[in-house]
Amino acid sequence: MNKLLLIDGHNLLFQMFYGMPNKIIGKDGKSIEGIWGFTGALLKIIKKVEPTHILVIFDGEQELLRNKEDENYKKNRMSFENVEAEKNPFSIFPDIKRVLDTLNISYFETTDGYETDDYIKEYCKIYEKDYEIIISSFDYDFISLVNKHVTLLTYRGTATTLYTPEKVLSRWKIKPEFFADYKALVGDSSDNIAGIPRIGPKMAATLINEYGTVEKILQNRENIKKDNIRLTLEIFEHDLLHNIKLIRLEGSNQIPITIEKLSYQKKEKKTKEILMELDLLEQTITN
16 A cells, blocks of 8 residues: 655754754764754654655744734744754754755645644545555644554654554543544643643543543533533633634645655665765765
């Protein structure tokens, strides 16, 4: 069966820019460990997945329109305006694109107010019946897209995890399609989402398994036996509905690159070879 690998580009870029343990100096004294890390991780992900089609999607550097609905949502995302190049992950983006060009891997950068996750949802919606789809990202928002045709790969070397519906149910005690509702209830500090008081993971899973979505939980709150939970949902109804509006993936209603153009032919290249080919690395650096 054909496999489509969808990569959350800046998620991987940031992971490698900040996560490489050692500094690597390339030609002209340029720090290239972020490029080295991205390239190496990309090749390992490809080797693990063995896709027939690949697309890498990058979020634009400018704040996207949807985030402006709430000034606190994802407020903890760092601004890189006026940040010196060596500390700015966006500084390596041009070279990352050169790496992808060398490997003939398709990519694009969002510029229209939608985010990477909106586009990934759209690709899943359109192609999941005909392709096995693997999403590569550490953004757990993608859990809501997991089903028998779609899995989420969180790459971390030997600790890499592949989230299937069974894996999600085992970890969070809910089905994947309710993950946004779960997050709206318990909160998520990584996206600056405050959860609902008195509702922790166990209670959230109980409510979801009993009633379903946030909207259905609110519609059925009079049937909830615990007075404190029923009262909490009444008091924080607006906050809960606001959370789910921010978290639930919208979809982009469009795809800029059709599946036919995402075909991938495996290349037997190593990280060192690619960076040397791009004139980023001296011959003396060993792999």
